[in-house]
Amino acid sequence: MAMAHVIRSEWTKIRSVASTVWTLSAALVVTVALGMLISALTRREFDSMSPRDRLTLDPTFISFAGMSLGQLAMIVFGVLVVSNEYSTGMIRTSLAAVPRRATFLFGKITVATALALVVGMATSFLAFFLGQAVLGPHGARLGDPGVLRAVVGGGLYMTLIAMFSMGIAAMLRSPMLSLGVLMPFFFLISNILGNVSATKKIGRFLPDQAGSRILQVVPGAADDTPYGPWGGLGIMVLWVAAALIGGYALLKQRDA
Amino acid sequence: MSTPQPPQAPPAWPATPDSRTPGYTSPIPVVRTHLGHAIASEWTKIRSVRSTMWTLGVFVLLVIGIGLGTGALVASSSSDLGGESPLALGFFGLLLGSMCVITLGVLTTASEYGTGMIRTTMTACPSRGRVLAAKAIVFFLVAFVVTLVAASVVALAQASMLENHGARVPTGSEWFKGTVGVSLFIALLGLLSLVIGSIVRHSAGAITIMIGLLLAPLVIALFMFAESLSKVRTGLLEYSIPNQLSVFYSNSLTSSGPTGWDPLWIALGVTAVAFAGAFVLLEKRDV
Amino acid sequence: MIEAVGLTKRYGDKTAVYNLSFQVRPGTVTGFLGPNGSGKSTTMRMILGLDNPTSGQVTIGGFPYRKLPNAPRQVGALLDAKAVHGGRAARNHLLCLAQLSGIPARRVDEVLGVVGLQDVARRRSKGFSLGMGQRLGIAAALLGDPQVLLFDEPVNGLDPEGILWVRNLMKSLAAEGRTVFVSSHLMSEMALTADHLIVIGRGQLLADMSVRDFISANSADFARVRTPDTEPQQREKLSSALTEAGGHVLPEQDGALRVTGLPLPRISDIAHASDVRLWELSPHQASLEEAYMRMTQGAVDYRSTIDQRAGLMQPLPPGYQPPIPVPGQGQPGWYAPPPPQPGGQPFVMPGQPGQVPAGPYGAPAAPAAPGAGGPNPYAQPASEDRAPAGPAAPAQPPASPAPAADLTKPEDAR
Numbered sequence: 001m002a003m004a005h006v007i008r009s010e011w012t013k014i015r016s017v018a019s020t021v022w023t024l025s026a027a028l029v030v031t032v033a034l035g036m037l038i039s040a041l042t043r044r045e046f047d048s049m050s051p052r053d054r055l056t057l058d059p060t061f062i063s064f065a066g067m068s069l070g071q072l073a074m075i076v077f078g079v080l081v082v083s084n085e086y087s088t089g090m091i092r093t094s095l096a097a098v099p100r101r102a103t104f105l106f107g108k109i110t111v112a113t114a115l116a117l118v119v120g121m122a123t124s125f126l127a128f129f130l131g132q133a134v135l136g137p138h139g140a141r142l143g144d145p146g147v148l149r150a151v152v153g154g155g156l157y158m159t160l161i162a163m164f165s166m167g168i169a170a171m172l173r174s175p176m177l178s179l180g181v182l183m184p185f186f187f188l189i190s191n192i193l194g195n196v197s198a199t200k201k202i203g204r205f206l207p208d209q210a211g212s213r214i215l216q217v218v219p220g221a222a223d224d225t226p227y228g229p230w231g232g233l234g235i236m237v238l239w240v241a242a243a244l245i246g247g248y249a250l251l252k253q254r255d256a
Numbered sequence: 257m258s259t260p261q262p263p264q265a266p267p268a269w270p271a272t273p274d275s276r277t278p279g280y281t282s283p284i285p286v287v288r289t290h291l292g293h294a295i296a297s298e299w300t301k302i303r304s305v306r307s308t309m310w311t312l313g314v315f316v317l318l319v320i321g322i323g324l325g326t327g328a329l330v331a332s333s334s335s336d337l338g339g340e341s342p343l344a345l346g347f348f349g350l351l352l353g354s355m356c357v358i359t360l361g362v363l364t365t366a367s368e369y370g371t372g373m374i375r376t377t378m379t380a381c382p383s384r385g386r387v388l389a390a391k392a393i394v395f396f397l398v399a400f401v402v403t404l405v406a407a408s409v410v411a412l413a414q415a416s417m418l419e420n421h422g423a424r425v426p427t428g429s430e431w432f433k434g435t436v437g438v439s440l441f442i443a444l445l446g447l448l449s450l451v452i453g454s455i456v457r458h459s460a461g462a463i464t465i466m467i468g469l470l471l472a473p474l475v476i477a478l479f480m481f482a483e484s485l486s487k488v489r490t491g492l493l494e495y496s497i498p499n500q501l502s503v504f505y506s507n508s509l510t511s512s513g514p515t516g517w518d519p520l521w522i523a524l525g526v527t528a529v530a531f532a533g534a535f536v537l538l539e540k541r542d543v
Numbered sequence: 544m545i546e547a548v549g550l551t552k553r554y555g556d557k558t559a560v561y562n563l564s565f566q567v568r569p570g571t572v573t574g575f576l577g578p579n580g581s582g583k584s585t586t587m588r589m590i591l592g593l594d595n596p597t598s599g600q601v602t603i604g605g606f607p608y609r610k611l612p613n614a615p616r617q618v619g620a621l622l623d624a625k626a627v628h629g630g631r632a633a634r635n636h637l638l639c640l641a642q643l644s645g646i647p648a649r650r651v652d653e654v655l656g657v658v659g660l661q662d663v664a665r666r667r668s669k670g671f672s673l674g675m676g677q678r679l680g681i682a683a684a685l686l687g688d689p690q691v692l693l694f695d696e697p698v699n700g701l702d703p704e705g706i707l708w709v710r711n712l713m714k715s716l717a718a719e720g721r722t723v724f725v726s727s728h729l730m731s732e733m734a735l736t737a738d739h740l741i742v743i744g745r746g747q748l749l750a751d752m753s754v755r756d757f758i759s760a761n762s763a764d765f766a767r768v769r770t771p772d773t774e775p776q777q778r779e780k781l782s783s784a785l786t787e788a789g790g791h792v793l794p795e796q797d798g799a800l801r802v803t804g805l806p807l808p809r810i811s812d813i814a815h816a817s818d819v820r821l822w823e824l825s826p827h828q829a830s831l832e833e834a835y836m837r838m839t840q841g842a843v844d845y846r847s848t849i850d851q852r853a854g855l856m857q858p859l860p861p862g863y864q865p866p867i868p869v870p871g872q873g874q875p876g877w878y879a880p881p882p883p884q885p886g887g888q889p890f891v892m893p894g895q896p897g898q899v900p901a902g903p904y905g906a907p908a909a910p911a912a913p914g915a916g917g918p919n920p921y922a923q924p925a926s927e928d929r930a931p932a933g934p935a936a937p938a939q940p941p942a943s944p945a946p947a948a949d950l951t952k953p954e955d956a957r
Contacts, residue, residue: 280569280690280719280720280721281690282616282687282688282689282690283688284616284646284647284650284687284688286613286616287613287645288612288613288645289613289643289644289645293642293643293644293645294643296642296643297639297640297641297642297643298639300635300638300639300642301628301631301635301639304631304632304635304636304638304639305628305630305631306630307630367628368628371625371626371627371628371629372623372625372626372627373626373627373628374626375588375593375622375623375626376622376626376627376640376683377640377643378591378592378593379591379592379593379614379615379618379620379622380614380615380640380643380644380683381614381615381643381644382592382608382609382611382614383609387643540595542588542593542594542595543588543593543594
């Protein structure tokens with residue numbers, strides 16, 4: 001069976017379930033709305049900021065404020081795309097139709113990733129433009145140094161988060177278990193490890209901590225991260241690759 | 257064991273039986289059911305699935321593991337707690353563990369919709385409110401007892417580990433808040449998840465909503481750098497669930513905001529409102 | 544005793560059940576028939592108070608389900624064998640239901656014995672086969688030893704032994720004076736189990752009568768008459784003679800004639816009088832299945848079409864003969880010899896005026912003749928080649944194909 005057929009069939013699957021629409025639109029709406037909200041608050045308060053705050057103000061990053069919550073929906077999307085096959089028993093039908101499991105898994109992930117990339121990019125650009133519009137005179141322009149990188153990076157970041165979740169879900173199979181692992185990981189463990197001084201050195205190599213470096217245009221004052229924006233994204237890509245390979249290895253050897 | 261349809265007298269029913277005559281009377285006595293029956297049923301349900309064991313097992317592991325871990329870390333380092341209450345170290349384990357309670361709460365209601373079991377349940381008990389109430393009671397008690405045990409173990413261990421590290425001896429009311437108080441709060445948080453699960457009817461969706469609720473205020477506050485935004489920011493921080501939890505250990509992130517037992521009343525109010533909403537929806541919607 | 548009055552359910556702008564009124568009496572097994580999507584399950588759900596009717600009401604023993612005191616002791620239901628939490632052991636599943644209605648726990652072991660699941664009682668129902676799941680669902684329905692029982696497709700997935708068991712169970716339950724309401728697709732099963740039938744189509748009542756009445760009202764016992772294939776004009780001649788004598792003649796796909804309204808000896812006499820030889824003169828009696836198929840013809844929502852593989856086929860290699868289509872596939876009215884007399888159709892589909900009455904002459908009734916492949920475009924070129932070989936192919940009389948083709952189209956087009 002050719003990859004193209006698998007991809008077409010996965011595309012049909014993915015667009016015909018409600019959870020795809022729900023999660024992806026939630027990711028977009030939450031990210032953009034929250035970014036606009038924070039941008040509006042920042043603009044209102046700009047005049048009363050201290051000069052130091054004004055200098056380190058990163059308008060691009062502020063418009064991405066919603067991404068930290070919007071990625072929650074991306075995680076759910078990634079998890080459900082893969083684990084729905086298991087929870088509905090569809091996996092048996094799917095693997096009967098596509099016995100080559102690598103073709104099946106990577107066909108599915110390709111389609112879901114492409115969709116996540118489109119939505120992620122749209123979210124990132126929309127969040128940026130609307131956020132900057134709200135910020136008004138304090139906003140950044142796409143032509144400013146580093147800004148385009150950050151905006152494109154935002155779309156890539158959301159896509160990679162979804163891919164990482166797909167890999168984890170392929171390993172764990174159960175949607176509840178996957179969410180139960182991913183959510184505390186991204187929202188508590190990673191944040192705690194990344195912000196507590198003792199563990200900061202390890203924490204910043206976690207996928208979301210490293211990947212979100214690309215969103216910043218104006219680095220913080222006390223920035224001593226050992227990697228640049230693209231380096232951070234590279235670290236995240238390694239995490240994603242590890243998760244996907246793990247997912248494939250398990251899918252290949254176990255019974256459906 | 258007698259068979260349920262004992263060979264009875266040959267049916268003497270006329271070809272067109274009178275529709276008014278009750279056709280068959282069961283030999284098993286019919287009792288008037290009440291909430292107690294539903295509670296017994298929900299207790300059977302919650303103890304007979306593995307997800308309960310898993311979520312609660314991981315919960316206890318997290319609370320006790322992280323609690324003892326931080327306790328040992330502080331005890332082995334030379335740092336001095338400087339007159340802090342040693343109970344506060346239980347906070348991290350409980351915060352992480354609350355995810356498990358949230359998951360169990362959501363699954364208690366939403367998994368019935370996922371599996372279709374809800375139709376069987378609602379056929380066996382047409383008073384839908386009673387089922388929801390029974391679920392809430394059983395879940396709340398389970399979550400409360402398990403949290404209380406785990407939190408007490410951690411509190412006792414930490415208090416004894418850190419006695420010689422500058423921690424002060426907690427007062428009776430601190431003990432009470434650090435064990436019973438947090439347990440009530442965590443159980444209420446789980447109860448809110450259960451109610452959200454009943455409203456949303458989708459496990460993953462409900463868990464996402466609850467986690468968003470848990471984290472959104474912190475995330476939003478994180479981006480409010482500006483000094484003048486500090487009012488909104490502190491407000492968000494103060495009323496975020498993690499901070500409300502820490503209030504029970506009297507080490508809130510901020511000096512203002514909820515104090516004492518306030519978080520419990522807030523959680524109680526929110527849960528009550530959500531419960532009423534879920535109740536109305538349950539009665540009104542098709543199963 | 545279940546009583547529905549003007550029961551109506553709409554989901555959005557789709558009407559699932561419309562103005563349904565019927566009674567289900569104790570002491571008999573009442574069958575509930577209807578094509579897929581005709582509203583059977585919705586009706587069952589409304590009986591059980593799971594869905595609220597948009598209008599009308601349904602009561603059990605005079606009460607709406609949700610007002611019944613201790614409902615599970617009065618009504619037991621198998622709605623969906625999959626409506627269990629797969630992670631829970633069979634016994635615990637039944638135990639929690641028993642506790643909910645105050646039934647002693649030893650009753651759980653009783654019903655597990657009744658359905659034959661005692662050996663797997665402590666296994667999680669996730670690993671159950673379809674038949675085992677069905678038995679678990681039946682156990683749940685029997686748990687309260689109720690006087691009213693509802694079963695939605697109870698024999699789904701059961702093996703022949705299980706089907707026999709369910710059949711006898713239903714009968715014995717009814718014989719004890721209980722009200723037993725069973726939906727099923729298996730007509731042969733219904734014919735053996737049910738005493739009374741309620742038939743719905745597109746959410747509306749089509750019939751409410753005993754099985755015997757149903758068959759006789761809807762069956763079209765007919766005679767199949769075959770004239771020599773080699774002399775088509777004899778067929779014409781006999782057709783007109785029979786019609787003149789008051790019979791109704793319907794050409795079949797393979798060239799035979801389907802005659803109604805005339806007894807067999809009379810047909811023989813007419814043939815003899817018009818000097819037509821007969822190759823076949825056979826009586827044909829309708830089954831419940833045929834009666835049902837004819838009645839619900841206009842009420843089927845999901846009709847199969849012929850698998851034409853249109854546009855997906857490679858050009859046929861020379862000499863290749865496509866497989867002969869199985870007669871009946873995708874042909875509306877395949878089962879249903881239409882009622883000959885306009886008055887013979889007691890149930891005209893509401894909202895479908897003309898549909899069913901039109902059916903009679905439109906049904907390209909294709910009995911088990913292998914050559915019947917008219918509507919399949921891929922079969923045509925080849926079957927033309929083969930035509931002389933098959934006994935049936937050339938026999939389309941000039942008059943009949945047109946209506947046959949015309950009238951099937953609207954049904955397919957729906």
